[in-house]
Amino acid sequence: xxxxxxxxxxxxxxxxxxxxxxxxxxxxxxxxxxxxxxxxxxxxxxxxxxxxxxxxxxxxxxxxxxxxxxxxxxxxxxxxxxxxxxxxxxxxxxxxxxxxxxxxxxxxxxxxxxxxxxxxxxxxxxxxxxxxxxxxxxxxxxxxxxxxxxxxxxxxxxxxxxxxxxxxxxxxxxxxxxxxxxxxxxxxxxxxxxxxxxxxxxxxxxxxxxxxxxxxxxxxxxxxxxxxxxxxxxxxxxxxxxxxxxxxxxxxxxxxxxxxxxxxxxxxxxxxxxxxxxxxxxxxxxxxxxxxxxxxxxxxxxx
Amino acid sequence: xxxxxxxxxxxxxxxxxxxxxxxxxxxxxxxxxxxxxxxxxxxxxxxxxxxxxxxxxxxxxxxxxxxxxxxxxxxxxxxxxxxxxxxxxxxxxxxxxxxxxxxxxxxxxxxxxxxxxxxxxxxxxxxxxxxxxxxxxxxxxxxxxxxxxxxxxxxxxxxxxxxxxxxxxxxxxxxxxxxxxxxxxxxxxxxxxxxxxxxxxxxxxxxxxxxxxxxxxxxxxxxxxxxxxxxxxxx
Ligand SMILES: Nc1ncnc2c1ncn2[C@@H]1O[C@H](COP(=O)(O)OP(=O)(O)OP(=O)(O)O)[C@@H](O)[C@H]1O
Ligand SMILES: [Mg+2]
Numbered sequence: 001x002x003x004x005x006x007x008x009x010x011x012x013x014x015x016x017x018x019x020x021x022x023x024x025x026x027x028x029x030x031x032x033x034x035x036x037x038x039x040x041x042x043x044x045x046x047x048x049x050x051x052x053x054x055x056x057x058x059x060x061x062x063x064x065x066x067x068x069x070x071x072x073x074x075x076x077x078x079x080x081x082x083x084x085x086x087x088x089x090x091x092x093x094x095x096x097x098x099x100x101x102x103x104x105x106x107x108x109x110x111x112x113x114x115x116x117x118x119x120x121x122x123x124x125x126x127x128x129x130x131x132x133x134x135x136x137x138x139x140x141x142x143x144x145x146x147x148x149x150x151x152x153x154x155x156x157x158x159x160x161x162x163x164x165x166x167x168x169x170x171x172x173x174x175x176x177x178x179x180x181x182x183x184x185x186x187x188x189x190x191x192x193x194x195x196x197x198x199x200x201x202x203x204x205x206x207x208x209x210x211x212x213x214x215x216x217x218x219x220x221x222x223x224x225x226x227x228x229x230x231x232x233x234x235x236x237x238x239x240x241x242x243x244x245x246x247x248x249x250x251x252x253x254x255x256x257x258x259x260x261x262x263x264x265x266x267x268x269x270x271x272x273x274x275x276x277x278x279x280x281x282x283x284x285x286x287x288x289x290x291x292x293x294x295x296x297x298x299x300x301x302x303x
Numbered sequence: 304x305x306x307x308x309x310x311x312x313x314x315x316x317x318x319x320x321x322x323x324x325x326x327x328x329x330x331x332x333x334x335x336x337x338x339x340x341x342x343x344x345x346x347x348x349x350x351x352x353x354x355x356x357x358x359x360x361x362x363x364x365x366x367x368x369x370x371x372x373x374x375x376x377x378x379x380x381x382x383x384x385x386x387x388x389x390x391x392x393x394x395x396x397x398x399x400x401x402x403x404x405x406x407x408x409x410x411x412x413x414x415x416x417x418x419x420x421x422x423x424x425x426x427x428x429x430x431x432x433x434x435x436x437x438x439x440x441x442x443x444x445x446x447x448x449x450x451x452x453x454x455x456x457x458x459x460x461x462x463x464x465x466x467x468x469x470x471x472x473x474x475x476x477x478x479x480x481x482x483x484x485x486x487x488x489x490x491x492x493x494x495x496x497x498x499x500x501x502x503x504x505x506x507x508x509x510x511x512x513x514x515x516x517x518x519x520x521x522x523x524x525x526x527x528x529x530x531x532x533x534x535x536x537x538x
Contacts, residue, residue, distance in 0.1 A: 173405070180391045180402050186353055187389035189373035190382070192406035192454065 002144040007267050008260060013151045013220060015259020016158035020213035021236030022243065022251035023165065024084075024206025030182035030246045031202045034103050038087060038110040039210055040233015042080050044226060045114070046211025047131070047218040048124055049076035054132040069134035069153070073215050077208040084207025085200045093196070118226035128225040131218040150219040161212055162252060165205070169248065174201055182246070235262075242283050244296020253294055258283070304329040304490050305350070305381075305458060310359035312342075312349050319345040321514040322359065327458070332484050332491040334501040334522065336535055337511035343494040344386045346511070347460045350492075351383040352376040363458070378406050382456035386463050386494075388447040392436025396427055399435050399446055403453025413453070419487075420449035423479050441472035448476075452483065459483070460492045465500065473497070477504055498535035502526045510535075 021043050028036045053072045054063070061068040091110045095103045119126040138149040169175040180188040181198045189195050217232065218224045239258045243250025261282055265275035286294065305327040312320040319342045327333045337343050349356045352373035361369045368376055391399050400420060404413045421428035424445040430438065435446055444464055451459060461480065465473040481504050484491050495501035502508055502522040510518035510531060518530065525531050 173401075176394065176398055176402060177405065179393055179398075183391045183393050184389050186373075187385060187391065188402070189353065190351060190377060190385060190389075191402045191450070192374045192377040193402075194372075194374045 003267075006145055007263050009145065009147060009151065011260030011263030012256060013154045013259070014263055015239075015256035016154050017213045017217045017220075017232070017255075018236045018239045018259050019252045019255025020158060020161065020209045020216070021233060022240040022255045023162075023248060024210045025237050025240040026243070026245055026248060026251040027178075027202050027206045029240070031178065031185075031199055032092070032103075034092075034100050035107065035237065036092075036203075036206075037104070037107040037233075037237075038091075038114060039206065040229035040236065041111050041114040041118075042084055042087075042207045042229070043210040043214040043217070043233055043236075044118070044224070044229035045083060046076050046080045046207075046214030047224045047228065048118070048214075048226075049079045049211060050134065050215040050218060051129065051131060051224060054134060064133050064136050066135055066153075069219075072134055073157070073212060076215055077211045080211030080214075081204035081208040084203040084210075087207075088200060088203040093199075115226055115230070124226050126226065128223045131222050131224050134215070134219060148220075150216075154216045154220060157212060157216060161209060165209070165248070168205070174198065178202055238280065238283055242286060242293055244293025247293065247295045247297075250293055250295035257294075304331075304364060305492070306360075306362045307346075307350070308360045308362075310346070310349060310361065311357040312345050312354060313357055319514055320349065320356075323511070323514070323516050325509050325516065325519070327490060327492050329490055330484075330488060331507065332480070332493060332505040334493045334495055334498075334505040334508040335511055336495055336498040336501055336508060336531075338534070339496070340513075341511040342514040343511055344462055345514075347383055347385075347462050347492070347494055350376075351381060351460065353383075353385075374406075377454055377456075380455075380457040381460070382451040382454045382458070383460040384447045384451045384462060384464060386466070388440075388443045390435040390438070390443045390446050390450065392434065394435055395431065396433055396435055396438070396446060397431040399450050400427075400453050403450035404455075406454065412455070416453050416455055420452055423482060424449055441468040441476075444468055444472075444476060445479075448479070448483075452487075452489075456489060458490045458492070460494070462494045463496060464493075465495065465497045473500070480504060496535075498531070499526075502531075 024039050025035060050072050053075050057068055057072050061071055087110060091106055092103055095106060118124045135149055135153060140147050169178060177188060177193045177198050181193060181195055185195045235258060236255060239254035240251045242258065243254030258279060262275055262279040265278040266272045271278065308324045309322045310320055311322050335343050335346060348354045350361055352371050355370050360367060363379060363381060368379065391402060400417055404416065407413055426442055427445055427449055435443065438446060464476050477500050480491060483489050493501055493505060502525055505522045508522045508525045509516050
């Protein structure tokens, strides 16, 4: 029983990270109807931003404090938000009226570009690095359960970010505009919405969440490298599809579910090597019965 | 108030508008009628900036608005109720109306506008919290018109507001269009296939055929014009 609970906590922590990344995939899909395959790399860049920020921030705020950790997190989110905006502006905006396939291939190109540039020895270099301790490294034991401070921070941060995101999307003018653009960009333009601004905002928001995911991931798994976004990004994309692409609560749910399933599969004796196969097998099953995803609405493709 | 000269629009190889000219004076209701595919919607979309025209000119209140982006055109007091209504189905009625006032910041003035919309379409008031996608076709049309009014336009374009709604509601919608024109002093360019009613409520009309204007006159005269009667008024 304690074992199961422990797995659940570990799974939710991992799933939170998938969820944060999945939200960006789904938001961008919502407004542009395309998958930004470079999103996983923004997650990686978020982790590296945290890595490089740790030292300068430590000069102002004592290292290994919660305040220091939060400052690093927020700065990395800001940097990646700007990066997301720039990526969209340079790579995707010129292709706005082109076929979706063109944009998709460009996204893969952007992804490879970031990965290989970052692996260059003058940039980050290819070898993994140890991520600095941003927050106090504490573990709590409760009746056999072991919970680390990094895990608690993942869960708390994810919840807070999701609340913030919900408020932005549901309550603010720009959030309403985002939903309007997602439904019909032309109608939104007729209301006076500058659709390009909304798209930039969406990329910024999604990239900030991915950056948060990157730092939380690095805090929990300690090691970062320029290709860390490949597999995690792919899983987060699957989580977004699982939840119903374009649907925000769906992305959150899909991420958490994937994290939990994967952790449970990894914890079982004899099959732990196949945990990804099992996790993805379950996803395929779910999608067979619910092709639009768990919370996705059956939609006819817009023409 | 609005003057279009020699406007040409094409979609790839299709010449949808082959050089049309039309004028709408302040305070008027002008109608643009024509068969399916004549280019009516294309005309409105080119004025409101949803598509780029090839050549020609569009002058509004003395200034050129030719090929400006749509969001810039709304800010100058032109508003369009698009064909097929295009209400934001995933937003509530209230959110749809607020979207209409997207460029305005004066809360009190926006509230006043909303009162006016609820006054002419009380049905919307009963459904403020409802998702727009769950409204009936007629209600969605009311919402689309209400939403367009929320920007406080001086010039309103309506693209087939009677399309696909119950005959009883069609009558109401046309009455409301007249009311908006009279009470608010909003100049109206009305695109319709329901030529009969459109000519009834308008002062002047243009007849569009295959991307060209083939007739223009006072609406009263168009209604008795043989050509118009044969083609658009069912004999
Ligand atoms: N996006 C598009 N791509 C290609 N051709 C188009 C497009 N939109 C319209 N057309 C063509 O342009 C012409 C004019 O279309 P438009 O929609 O303006 O007609 P309309 O008068 O509004 O017709 P309806 O009464 O059916 O709404 C038609 O031949 C149509 O097929
Ligand atoms: Mg039309």
